[in-house]
Structures are given as structure tokens and as C-alpha cells.
Amino acid sequence: MDLDELYRLLRGAHVRAQGVVDTIRDPLLVLSSDFTVISANPAFYRTFETDRESTVDVKFHDLGNRQWDIPELRLLLEKVIPQSASVFDYEVRGTFPRVGYRTMLVSAQRLKHPDNGQQIILISITDATERRQREDEKDILIGELDHRIKNLLSITQALARQTGVEGRSAKEYRDTFLGRFEALARSLNIGSSKDASGLPELASAVMEPYLGGPSQVKIADGPEIALTPNQATALGLIMHELATNAIKYGAVSRPEGQVEICWEPKGDDHASMLQLRWRERGGPETSPPSTTGFGMRLIRFSAERELGGQAELAYLPEGLTATVDFPR
Amino acid sequence: MPGETIINPDVDNGLSVLIVEDEFLVAMDLETILEQGGHAVMSSVASVEAALKALEDGRPDVAVLDLNLRGQLVFPVAERLRSLNIPFVVASAYNDLDIPGGEVVADVENVGKPINERRLFDALRRAVPAA
Structure with a gap:
């Protein structure tokens, strides 16, 4: 037949x-x-x-x-x-x-x-070649997304667990945690943005809560520096920790105090390294903290581990100066 | 719980732990969890290369491995740990460890992410014989 x-x-x-x-x-x-x-x-x-x-x-x-x-x-x-x-x-x-x-x-x-x-x-x-290919690609994408969500949950969990409760009221704990959470969210937003994933944007985004009105925080007109999403997260969290510290103990705790954030390319060819400076003036006299809280640990850890660089904190009479150097 | 001292009653003697984790906040968290649980962090590294170097410099009792280190798979570290007879657990958001080269972690416990302290401590106790 x-x-x-x-x-x-x-x-x-x-x-x-x-x-x-x-x-x-x-x-x-x-x-x-x-x-x-x-x-x-x-x-x-x-x-x-x-x-x-x-x-x-x-x-x-x-x-x-x-x-x-x-x-x-x-x-x-x-x-x-x-x-x-x-x-x-x-x-x-x-x-x-x-x-x-x-x-x-x-x-x-x-x-x-x-x-x-x-x-x-x-x-x-x-x-079924094309169908299978599409299905495979979709599976990979879903797997990747699933992984990212869990990673983000892990990071959020870390922020929640690492934010200390000692000497804090429940409200203070919540505000501290939410401050970090928001800084993380703003940094991730910059890191994943297609056209504004650089340094001036990150600084403006993270410092936005402190920039309104007669602001004590000034972001210098630095050059446009592109950042990877990981660099944006690390730098964003560093700036947030410095800001909360300045409000509590530093320059921003006084009406006449000032903070300036600036950055410039460094290194042999003025391109391989980047230096971010945080400079406080007009605040109370500062001294190194007696205990290392999560904020300070976070600054050092993210500068060293995430950025592959280093953070230096100088407690000068006119205020704290933090310098973060890292390879671009 | 943040700030509370967590004593793991099942571990009489703290373990010396190698952490291989690329996400710095998670690594910090792991360090805190382990230290509060009475263990010591021998080394905390973010790459295969750094982990292999750490294993040349010291011998941990146990290791906690993330699977994917910025696109680099952790398997060479798992192989080295096997050859050194050092037990390890995996802490990865990936549920499916059935990937090429994954045989080396096939029978290893994955405590998953986000990390649950109890689950991590239990896995470490199971991984380390008669700790």
C-alpha cells in the first residue's frame, strides 16, 4: 500500500x-x-x-x-x-x-x-527545532530570573539580619533597615538602567532623600563614569552608610555642616582607577568609633570584596573624609 | 535574629569554615551567622582562584560553596576539597545541580538561598563526621 x-x-x-x-x-x-x-x-x-x-x-x-x-x-x-x-x-x-x-x-x-x-x-x-529552542531559551531565562530573585532575597535577608537591634527601638530598627533597603533598591535601579547607569546618576539617586531644599549635601560636577550593576550596588550602599553616619554623628547633624561628594579617574593613565571622595566639613569633631558596626563593616567589605579596591576613613578635626579607590 | 547571640547547642567545638560566595552582602551574612553559631571563618573568598589559594594556605574543617561565582562555576574548588577529604555543603539559589561537571556536587547537600541558619547548621553537622 x-x-x-x-x-x-x-x-x-x-x-x-x-x-x-x-x-x-x-x-x-x-x-x-x-x-x-x-x-x-x-x-x-x-x-x-x-x-x-x-x-x-x-x-x-x-x-x-x-x-x-x-x-x-x-x-x-x-x-x-x-x-x-x-x-x-x-x-x-x-x-x-x-x-x-x-x-x-x-x-x-x-x-x-x-x-x-x-x-x-x-x-x-x-x-520542533525552533519550538524547542524557544522553550530552551525561555527555560534558561526563567531559571536566570528565579536565581536573581533568590539572590535579591538573600541580600535583603542579609541587610535585615545585619541591621543591629541593640540600643534601637523597633521603629529605629525599621527605619535603619528601610533606609538600607531603599539605598539598595535605588542602586539596583541605576545598575539596571540602560541609559543612566553611571556615577552622577547613582550619587543623585542614593542621596536624593537628602538633597531637597537648602541642602547640606553637594554632589560635585564629576565626569560621567559608567558602572557595572555590582559596582553601582556597592557604591550606592557605601554612600548611604556614610550619609546616615553623617546625619547621626557627622556634619549633617549640625545646620552649618556640609558634605561634598566628588570623584575622579586615577591610576597611571588616569583611567584604570577611580577615586570617590566623601568630605564632611563644619560638623562636630570626629573620632573613630569604638566599635565596628555593620555600617563600617559594610563600607570596608564592599570596597574590598565587591569593588576590588579599598576604603579609607580619616577622622579629621573638620569632619570625616572617606576615600574609596577601586579599579574601573 | 539580628543582634541576638545564636548559640548552636549541637556544636560543642566550633568548626573552621571556608566560605566561597561572590555576593558580598551574603558573604558578610554567612560570616556573622557562622561566628554567632560558634564557628570560625578560616577564609571568605569570592572566586575559584581565591578559594584554591586559600586551600593552599590553610585547611578548614568544612566549606560552604556558592555554585555560580560571577559566571564561574565552583566545581574546581569542590574537586580540590574532595581530593583533600574536606567535606562541604552548597548554598545556591539554583535548585537543579544537574549540570555538566556537576557530578562533583551531585550528592552534596544544598541548603538553598535565602539562607536559613538552622538548615545551614544542620547541613554542616551532617557533612562533618563526628564533629
């Missing part, structure tokens, strides 16, 4: 099949009970860029570069006729002659000729 006969057979079953089979975009093969190809539809020749000569009378497993010669698929097909089993969307990935690497879904079904009882196998093949 060949495809013509199949058409007749299907017509006999009161199905207007010929048009259907002809317009089926998926490749179809009719195999004899010993897996020899009896016939193939135009879509098969088109998809595999092959012809009748190299297809008909060839064993299914010998087609192309023997891509279909998979022991598991063979076993499945061997059950199709005797057990009337069917194969549904068996995935075959491989490099096919002329058409390259493809993902094919193979389905197989037994058909029985109503007159002579001859049994054949109808094989349909779906090219």
Missing part, C-alpha cells in the same frame, strides 16, 4: 483526506511491516531536502545519516504492528544531511488495509 492507496482508504472512511494529506505541512512516511519506506509525502522531501530515489524502498533506519537508527525508537516501532502500539512525539535530536541540527518529533501508528488486511506503519514527523 502506498500513499495513493492510503488516500483511497481514508476516503473510504468518508473523510475528505487527500486534500488534507497533501496540505499537511509535516513530513509523512508510509512503512511496510519490515520498516521499508513505501511512500513519502512532498513535505518529507521538502523538509529533508531529499528525493524519492533516496527514500522509497530504503529502510527507515537507513535514511539520511541513519539519524533515525536509535535503539529505543526501533524497539518502539517494533511494537507498533504486533501490539497496535503507537508512538507519540518521540524526540530525535541530531544533525541531518543538508538541513543541519534539528529536533524532530516522531509519531507512528498502525494502519490496516480493510481489503487485504496488510499492515503498514504511518510515520509523521514534526520539526
Whole structure:
């Protein structure tokens, strides 16, 4: 039985099949009970860029570069006729002659000729390459997103746990934590921004809560410096810690106090390094803290670990000066 | 709980721990958790290279490994730890460790992220024989 006969057979079953089979975009093969190809539809020749000569009378497993010669698929097909089993969307990935690497879904079904009882196998093949690729890409993207969300939760958890409770009321704890949380959010926003992921923007964004009105905080007209998202997070958190410290103990605790933030490229070629300076003036006399709180640890840790540089804090009579040097 | 001293009653003798974690805030958090749990941080590093160097300089009782260090997989560190017979646990946001080269961490406990202190301490106790 060949495809013509199949058409007749299907017509006999009161199905207007010929048009259907002809317009089926998926490749179809009719195999004899010993897996020899009896016939193939135009879509098969088109998809595999092959012809009748190299297809008909060839064993299914010998087609192309023997891509279909998979022991598991063979076993499945061997059950199709005797057990009337069917194969549904068996995935075959491989490099096919002329058409390259493809993902094919193979389905197989037994058909029985109503007159002579001859049994054949109808094989349909779906090219799922693009669909699979899209699915794979989507999975990777979802996995990446899932990872980022959990990472962000871990960071938030760290901020919540590291923000100390000793000597703080619940409200103070909440405000301190939310301040850090907001600085993190603002830094991440700058880090992921397509057109404003640099230094003036980061400084303005993190210091925004302190910039309104007759501000005591001044951001110098520094050069535009691009930052990676990780650098933005680290620098943003550093500036936030310095700001809260200045409000509590430093220059901003007095109306006449001033803070200036500036930065400039450094290094041999004035490009390989960056220096960020935080300079307080007009505040109370400062001295190094007796205990190292999370804020100071965070400044050092982020400068060293995240930026690969260092932070220096100088407690000068006119106020604190913090210098962060790191490679760009 | 922030600020509270957490004593892990199951650990009589603190362990010396190597932390391999690229996210600096999480690394800081891990250090605090471990120290408050009565352990000592031998070294806290953010890259494969730094971890291998740390293992040349000292021998921890156990290691806590993040899986993905800025796009670099931690497997070379896991292999070195295996060859040195140093137990380790994984702390990764990835649920699926079934990736090429991942055989070296296949039977290792992943405490997941965000990190739960109890789960981390339990995993460390299981990883370190008769600590």
C-alpha cells in the first residue's frame, strides 16, 4: 500500500483526506511491516531536502545519516504492528544531511488495509527545532530570573539580619533597615538602567532623600563614569552608610555642616582607577568609633570584596573624609 | 535574629569554615551567622582562584560553596576539597545541580538561598563526621 492507496482508504472512511494529506505541512512516511519506506509525502522531501530515489524502498533506519537508527525508537516501532502500539512525539535530536541540527518529533501508528488486511506503519514527523529552542531559551531565562530573585532575597535577608537591634527601638530598627533597603533598591535601579547607569546618576539617586531644599549635601560636577550593576550596588550602599553616619554623628547633624561628594579617574593613565571622595566639613569633631558596626563593616567589605579596591576613613578635626579607590 | 547571640547547642567545638560566595552582602551574612553559631571563618573568598589559594594556605574543617561565582562555576574548588577529604555543603539559589561537571556536587547537600541558619547548621553537622 502506498500513499495513493492510503488516500483511497481514508476516503473510504468518508473523510475528505487527500486534500488534507497533501496540505499537511509535516513530513509523512508510509512503512511496510519490515520498516521499508513505501511512500513519502512532498513535505518529507521538502523538509529533508531529499528525493524519492533516496527514500522509497530504503529502510527507515537507513535514511539520511541513519539519524533515525536509535535503539529505543526501533524497539518502539517494533511494537507498533504486533501490539497496535503507537508512538507519540518521540524526540530525535541530531544533525541531518543538508538541513543541519534539528529536533524532530516522531509519531507512528498502525494502519490496516480493510481489503487485504496488510499492515503498514504511518510515520509523521514534526520539526520542533525552533519550538524547542524557544522553550530552551525561555527555560534558561526563567531559571536566570528565579536565581536573581533568590539572590535579591538573600541580600535583603542579609541587610535585615545585619541591621543591629541593640540600643534601637523597633521603629529605629525599621527605619535603619528601610533606609538600607531603599539605598539598595535605588542602586539596583541605576545598575539596571540602560541609559543612566553611571556615577552622577547613582550619587543623585542614593542621596536624593537628602538633597531637597537648602541642602547640606553637594554632589560635585564629576565626569560621567559608567558602572557595572555590582559596582553601582556597592557604591550606592557605601554612600548611604556614610550619609546616615553623617546625619547621626557627622556634619549633617549640625545646620552649618556640609558634605561634598566628588570623584575622579586615577591610576597611571588616569583611567584604570577611580577615586570617590566623601568630605564632611563644619560638623562636630570626629573620632573613630569604638566599635565596628555593620555600617563600617559594610563600607570596608564592599570596597574590598565587591569593588576590588579599598576604603579609607580619616577622622579629621573638620569632619570625616572617606576615600574609596577601586579599579574601573 | 539580628543582634541576638545564636548559640548552636549541637556544636560543642566550633568548626573552621571556608566560605566561597561572590555576593558580598551574603558573604558578610554567612560570616556573622557562622561566628554567632560558634564557628570560625578560616577564609571568605569570592572566586575559584581565591578559594584554591586559600586551600593552599590553610585547611578548614568544612566549606560552604556558592555554585555560580560571577559566571564561574565552583566545581574546581569542590574537586580540590574532595581530593583533600574536606567535606562541604552548597548554598545556591539554583535548585537543579544537574549540570555538566556537576557530578562533583551531585550528592552534596544544598541548603538553598535565602539562607536559613538552622538548615545551614544542620547541613554542616551532617557533612562533618563526628564533629
